[in-house]
Amino acid sequence: MRSVGCGPDVVEMFGPVLKRLPIWVTLDDSDERLPRLLGLLKQHGVKWSEFRRDRYTDDELEAARLIFMDVHDAMDGIFAGPRVGTRYDMSEACSSCGSGARQTSAMFVDGERLQSLEGKRAAPTWYHDILVDEKLAGALADSGATGLSFRGVFAAFEKRAQFQLPWQQLYATHTLPRMSPRSTGIDLPQPCPCGRSCFGTFWEIPPRLAYRASDLADACDVNVTWEWFGYVKFNGDVSDSVLAYPWFLVTPKVWRIFRDAGVTGFDWMPIRVVEE
Numbered sequence: 268m269r270s271v272g273c274g275p276d277v278v279e280m281f282g283p284v285l286k287r288l289p290i291w292v293t294l295d296d297s298d299e300r301l302p303r304l305l306g307l308l309k310q311h312g313v314k315w316s317e318f319r320r321d322r323y324t325d326d327e328l329e330a331a332r333l334i335f336m337d338v339h340d341a342m343d344g345i346f347a348g349p350r351v352g353t354r355y356d357m358s359e360a361c362s363s364c365g366s367g368a369r370q371t372s373a374m375f376v377d378g379e380r381l382q383s384l385e386g387k388r389a390a391p392t393w394y395h396d397i398l399v400d401e402k403l404a405g406a407l408a409d410s411g412a413t414g415l416s417f418r419g420v421f422a423a424f425e426k427r428a429q430f431q432l433p434w435q436q437l438y439a440t441h442t443l444p445r446m447s448p449r450s451t452g453i454d455l456p457q458p459c460p461c462g463r464s465c466f467g468t469f470w471e472i473p474p475r476l477a478y479r480a481s482d483l484a485d486a487c488d489v490n491v492t493w494e495w496f497g498y499v500k501f502n503g504d505v506s507d508s509v510l511a512y513p514w515f516l517v518t519p520k521v522w523r524i525f526r527d528a529g530v531t532g533f534d535w536m537p538i539r540v541v542e543e
């Protein structure tokens with residue numbers, strides 16, 4: 268790695284996993300080290316996968332109508348949701364995939380994994396719920412951001428013990444209409460008949476969201492997509508399910524509050540507004 272100029276500033280190591288040492292290298296696609304690195308990998312017969320995402324400047328984010336707040340690595344967050352005791356109203360949810368489930372309780376997180384929240388101001392759950400510390404929740408509330416409410420966060424343990432944490436869950440009260448079909452980089456491998464879930468993304472193609480201008484007339488500062496993303500495991504029993512989740516789309520005003528709090532762990536991508 269060092270022979271092609273890739274040091275600790277761009278290289279992250281994990282593991283070892285199964286006697287291998289997974290390495291994550293982050294480079295701009297115009298970085299001259301990239302062709303040298305790929306040449307080195309080919310020379311040694313090393314296999315690799317490419318994960319491509321767009322990066323935006325603060326000026327581009329400031330100018331956005333809405334910004335997709337993407338969870339960079341959900342597994343860096345905390346295990347939570349229905350299997351930890353969070354409750355949902357399924358009366359308007361799809362009976363096949365559970366999309367449209369409405370959370371009715373506080374968010375319960377795995378009390379054995381609280382170290383996943385240590386040292387952070389904001390963190391995702393494994394299922395893309397967004398948690399913020401109380402000070403950041405206060406800043407968001409004081410900003411008067413529309414479309415936002417909060418839910419308490421509780422650590423849950425076996426034997427039903429639980430206690431409240433100094434965290435809040437962001438809860439969006441506004442769901443946007445469907446995305447424009449001009450959105451790109453969105454995968455729908457095996458759609459549920461309801462058409463609302465099983466959306467995903469590709470490793471090698473950055474997601475770029477588009478919305479019709481007329482569909483944004485009622486947008487708030489905090490919104491969720493109509494589409495639900497991610498893996499689903501649902502057989503009618505919510506307490507044993509893995510539910511999909513909508514994505515959060517926020518205004519620059521909300522992004523600024525996260526930026527000023529020094530939050531990391533999220534990728535921010537402006538949506539494109541189209542006429543049709």
Ligand SMILES: [Zn+2]
Nearest residue numbers: 361364459461
């Ligand atoms: Zn469905």
